[in-house]
Amino acid sequence: xxxxxxxxxxxxxxxxxxxxxxxxxxxxxxxxxxxxxxxxxxxxxxxxxxxxxxxxxxxxxxxxxxxxxxxxxxxxxxxxxxxxxxxxxxxxxxxxxxxxxxxxxxxxxxxxxxxxxxxxxxxxxxxxxxxxxxxxxxxxxxxxxxxxxxxxxxxxxxxxxxxxxxxxxxxxxxxxxxxxxxxxxxxxxxxxxxxxxxxxxxxxxxxxxxxxxxxxxxxxxxxxxxxxxxxxxxxxxxxxxxxxxxxxxxxxxxxxxxxxxxxxxxxxxxxxxxxxxxxxxxxxxxxxxxxxxxxxxxxxxxxxxxxxxxxxxxxxxxxxxxxxxxxxxxxxxxxxxxxxxxxxxxxxxxxxxxxxxxxxxxxxxxxxxxxxxxxxxxxxxxxxxxxxxxxxxxxxxxxxxxxxxxxxxxxxxxx
Amino acid sequence: xxxxxxxxxxxxxxxxxxxxxxxxxxxxxxxxxxxxxxxxxxxxxxxxxxxxxxxxxxxxxxxxxxxxxxxxxxxxxxxxxxxxxxxxxxxxxxxxxxxxxxxxxxxxxxxxxxxxxxxxxxxxxxxxxxxxxxxxxxxxxxxxxxxxxxxxxxxxxxxxxxxxxxxxxxxxxxxxxxxxxxxxxxxxxxxxxxxxxxxxxxxxxxxxxxxxxxxxxxxxxxxxxxxxxxxxxxxxxxxxxxxxxxxxxxxxxxxxxxxxxxxxxxxxxxxxxxxxxxxxxxxxxxxxxxxxxxxxxxxxxxxxxxxxxxxxxxxxxxxxxxxxxxxxxxxxxxxxxxxxxxxxxxxxxxxxxxxxxxxxxxxxxxxxxxxxxxxxxxxxxxxxxxxxxxxxxxxxxxxxxxxxxxxxxxxxxxx
Numbered sequence: 001x002x003x004x005x006x007x008x009x010x011x012x013x014x015x016x017x018x019x020x021x022x023x024x025x026x027x028x029x030x031x032x033x034x035x036x037x038x039x040x041x042x043x044x045x046x047x048x049x050x051x052x053x054x055x056x057x058x059x060x061x062x063x064x065x066x067x068x069x070x071x072x073x074x075x076x077x078x079x080x081x082x083x084x085x086x087x088x089x090x091x092x093x094x095x096x097x098x099x100x101x102x103x104x105x106x107x108x109x110x111x112x113x114x115x116x117x118x119x120x121x122x123x124x125x126x127x128x129x130x131x132x133x134x135x136x137x138x139x140x141x142x143x144x145x146x147x148x149x150x151x152x153x154x155x156x157x158x159x160x161x162x163x164x165x166x167x168x169x170x171x172x173x174x175x176x177x178x179x180x181x182x183x184x185x186x187x188x189x190x191x192x193x194x195x196x197x198x199x200x201x202x203x204x205x206x207x208x209x210x211x212x213x214x215x216x217x218x219x220x221x222x223x224x225x226x227x228x229x230x231x232x233x234x235x236x237x238x239x240x241x242x243x244x245x246x247x248x249x250x251x252x253x254x255x256x257x258x259x260x261x262x263x264x265x266x267x268x269x270x271x272x273x274x275x276x277x278x279x280x281x282x283x284x285x286x287x288x289x290x291x292x293x294x295x296x297x298x299x300x301x302x303x304x305x306x307x308x309x310x311x312x313x314x315x316x317x318x319x320x321x322x323x324x325x326x327x328x329x330x331x332x333x334x335x336x337x338x339x340x341x342x343x344x345x346x347x348x349x350x351x352x353x354x355x356x357x358x359x360x361x362x363x364x365x366x367x368x369x370x371x372x373x374x375x376x377x378x379x380x381x382x383x384x385x386x387x388x389x390x391x392x393x394x395x396x397x398x399x400x401x402x403x404x405x406x407x408x409x410x411x412x413x414x415x
Numbered sequence: 416x417x418x419x420x421x422x423x424x425x426x427x428x429x430x431x432x433x434x435x436x437x438x439x440x441x442x443x444x445x446x447x448x449x450x451x452x453x454x455x456x457x458x459x460x461x462x463x464x465x466x467x468x469x470x471x472x473x474x475x476x477x478x479x480x481x482x483x484x485x486x487x488x489x490x491x492x493x494x495x496x497x498x499x500x501x502x503x504x505x506x507x508x509x510x511x512x513x514x515x516x517x518x519x520x521x522x523x524x525x526x527x528x529x530x531x532x533x534x535x536x537x538x539x540x541x542x543x544x545x546x547x548x549x550x551x552x553x554x555x556x557x558x559x560x561x562x563x564x565x566x567x568x569x570x571x572x573x574x575x576x577x578x579x580x581x582x583x584x585x586x587x588x589x590x591x592x593x594x595x596x597x598x599x600x601x602x603x604x605x606x607x608x609x610x611x612x613x614x615x616x617x618x619x620x621x622x623x624x625x626x627x628x629x630x631x632x633x634x635x636x637x638x639x640x641x642x643x644x645x646x647x648x649x650x651x652x653x654x655x656x657x658x659x660x661x662x663x664x665x666x667x668x669x670x671x672x673x674x675x676x677x678x679x680x681x682x683x684x685x686x687x688x689x690x691x692x693x694x695x696x697x698x699x700x701x702x703x704x705x706x707x708x709x710x711x712x713x714x715x716x717x718x719x720x721x722x723x724x725x726x727x728x729x730x731x732x733x734x735x736x737x738x739x740x741x742x743x744x745x746x747x748x749x750x751x752x753x754x755x756x757x758x759x760x761x762x763x764x765x766x767x768x769x770x771x772x773x774x775x776x777x778x779x780x781x782x783x784x785x786x787x788x789x790x791x792x793x794x795x796x797x798x799x800x801x802x803x804x805x806x807x808x809x810x811x812x813x814x815x816x817x818x819x820x821x822x823x824x825x826x827x828x829x830x
Contacts, residue, residue, distance in 0.1 A: 234799065235799060239615050255659075267652075279742070
């Protein structure tokens with residue numbers, strides 16, 4: 001049932017913030033290169049803080065450099081938080097991460113201007129190093145700090161692509177790595193993250209905005225098939241033990257299986273290394289990775305069991321050795337039913353067309369789920385593109401997403 | 416019908432020659448590392464020359480360093496030649512190439528000692544740089560020189576793995592690269608090459624020796640399949656254009672097709688390079704090579720046509736771009752029916768069990784076929800191994816092979 005209340009979101013302000021933040025670290029036309037603790041990141045964090053203060057919010061940095069903007073509530077109790085990260089890929093675009101940090105700021109600004117002080121404390125946050133684009137093993141650094149998943153030894157052990165430690169990089173921007181644990185929070189009730197979809201589901205469905213009910217579970221498995229290296233000319237087909245033949249059969253099997261399961265199951269073989277990788281040699285071995293994802297715990301288990309059974313069956317039948325190694329395995333992160341209900345009601349009342357979907361990509365929300373109820377809002381991505389300067393979402397879609405976020409936050413913090 | 420004549424082959428001499436030549440450049444236990452124009456090659460060529468002189472043959476080097484050992488005939492006319500190469504892989508074994516050069520020497524020695532001067536001139540030859548292991552584009556260098564396939568500019572243009580030109584390497588061992596064309600011969604009637612099989616066909620058949628009726632035709636094709644690079648999590652299976660899926664289907668199809676055709680058809684996918692080759696990315700492209708061989712001209716054409724049709728069909732159905740590039744294409748080289756008949760009769764008369772097969776690997780005989788009738792004799796390889804220190808053929812099998820060679824040469828030059 002449409003509501004009489006409608007929170008006004010200033011489309012021009014949204015566009016200005018996106019372009020001005022995107023100009024900090026601008027790269028390759030519409031791209032952005034803004035890695036954590038770089039001069040560009042320092043400038044962007046300061047800009048975010050400036051805008052927060054302009055919006056009448058209480059700004060502060062935490063011990064790892066996340067920028068917080070607070071609209072204090074009249075009641076005590078845990079905070080309602082929204083935000084995302086402002087670090088990027090090398091280069092990424094203007095939207096991945098940045099849009100969620102700005103959306104939170106714009107929503108809080110609009111709520112304060114249109115409704116005054118909330119009942120519950122609201123906070124916007126600009127997180128850091130979600131991408132792991134400067135420190136490959138430090139993905140979700142900002143949100144991990146908030147949920148207490150940084151160990152005391154981490155800052156001195158985590159190294160960047162250029163060889164420096166994250167502790168050195170922190171010191172260079174005035175942060176004390178020994179105090180990283182102080183970023184930890186235990187007073188957050190809910191975290192609602194707006195993000196671009198990074199996929200084509202909304203575009204194909206012709207819908208501007210999605211409510212995300214889960215972040216998919218993901219497992220990376222490395223498989224090595226070993227056969228017998230032989231001369232490509234002198235060895236008859238019927239006497240070969242060819243790991244490339246096994247690899248091809250397994251790859252087709254895994255991909256076809258995901259197709260048959262249908263959305264949201266996905267299986268990707270993105271990496272493959274034959275040895276010795278020579279045109280005239282039947283390979284000794286083929287090593288490849290499987291990226292397999294499903295947001296449903298039970299279906300995910302079944303997916304992986306099917307994979308293992310197929311790999312073992314093909315290897316045994318073809319006389320190939322097989323080694324399997326799980327590189328990582330992240331359980332699905334389910335959105336809080338209460339937040340899904342609130343966002344669903346807000347969308348219905350505001351007449352915002354949404355669909356409900358799982359996120360196939362990882363997000364800071366997964367980390368925040370350790371200490372808070374979480375949910376996400378997705379905004380339609382042009383051609384499903386992300387991690388590229390070409391990523392794009394229209395201002396119309398973005399405004400709908402920000403309005404849905406603001407309506408949800410209103411229900412959580414004012415109603 | 417068994418013959419009363421039987422040429423005695425001295426097994427101890429055979430073994431001594433193999434071990435002494437294998438000791439020059441000995442590497443990794445039973446391996447040999449003896450690249451063309453290296454100090455080891457110089458020593459080996461000199462040793463071959465010494466043995467030739469000891470055997471009562473007229474020894475000489477030609478303009479590229481091939482070592483010739485001549486047993487002049489009483490009649491004029493073109494020569495009957497046998498031999499193979501004495502350069503090796505890095506490391507190779509004691510048998511690939513070297514065995515054929517030694518077999519020719521031993522056969523001529525036995526013929527001279529047991530039957531005196533032949534009617535037709537006989538020659539043994541130790542060829543150089545068949546493998547292309549020092550100069551990758553100079554494979555079959557020695558036999559190419561003999562048949563006139565070295566262009567005047569080649570020596571200064573062909574570079575080794577270490578950056579030096581083959582002209583520089585020739586000068587370093589006292590050869591004048593400007594005179595390479597002088598190695599050219601137009602007075603060879605027949606070339607019979609003994610070689611290890613390098614495959615498991617004889618071993619599986621339980622037969623010591625083969626008569627080779629053809630060297631297979633071979634084509635290397637590079638195929639690039641291009642799809643759409645996407646996020647492995649955010650892009651549903653049904654919207655992907657995944658070149659890895661196309662690659663897997665094509666690879667299975669090509670390999671299965673060769674299996675169904677049966678021997679001697681072979682198809683190998685030995686090299687595969689996805690881009691960007693990252694676990695969480697649906698690849699942009701997969702580039703791979705196809706090594707496909709068949710000794711029959713018509714079946715070979717059909718094999719390649721089937722490959723192209725399958726690749727195009729899969730690419731079109733999956734919405735993938737496809738680029739195909741022929742890296743090289745060598746026609747099959749057929750053995751001369753007359754030589755096959757002579758060797759077949761010799762085997763029958765000497766009660767040597769043989770089978771007739773095509774060679775799946777390339778050999779100097781392919782080059783020699785430009786100017787002479789050719790045929791080959793294969794000796795059983797343990798486990799079908801070659802291009803490795805582990806390659807091995809038993810002295811019993813080798814003596815049978817050398818005896819068959821000597822009997823064949825007798826028929827061609829004495830009878």
